[in-house]
Amino acid sequence: MRARATILGALSSIAVLAVGWQLGADGQQSETTTSDTAAGSAPTSTVTPSADAGSSTATPAPTPSASASETTTSAVSGTFTGTSVHTRFGDVQVQITVQDGILSDVTALQLTDQDSRSVSISNRAAPILRQEVLSAQSANVHSVSGATYTSNAYLTSLQSALDQAGL
Known part of the structure; x- marks a missing residue:
């Protein structure tokens, strides 16, 4: 019983780390796109997470209008x-x-x-x-x-x- 609790605890920790890792990677992608746009270069695509957490699709980004x-x-x-x-x-x-x-x-x-x-x-x-x-x-x-x-x-x-x- 104790071994099972230890294994479940370890698996839960791994799951939390994986989710945090994914959220961090998504945040870095958003920051990169934002800073690139602010610097004046238009991004060529935007990464959009799909329903499947492990995949993403690229869609054309809107072209910035003149300020x-x-x-x-x-x-x-x-x-x-x-x-x-x-x-x-x-x-x-x-x-x-x-x-x-x-x-x-x-x-x-x-x-x-x-x-x-x-x-x-x-x-x-x-x-x-x-x-x-x-x-x-x-x-x-x-x-x-x-x-x-x-x-x-x-x-x-x-x-x-x-x-x-x-x-």
């Missing part, structure tokens, strides 16, 4: 300030600089500051968020782990500024 900065004759430039977003740890507000329709800088005008821990978390999260936003050229980035309130408020204020700029 707003490519289709407009006069690209926007200037500095735009997002709305101040209130969190339980303090207010957050960002300002963006746009040059020829491209997001060139993000500045945190105000970060959470209720206590020293809030300040520490904000000081750690702000440079990471700035870098991710500039790379993505949008507010569509992941929150910083351990700084959920700051991240969500930062990205909300950022989206407000991007909307003002028409980006």
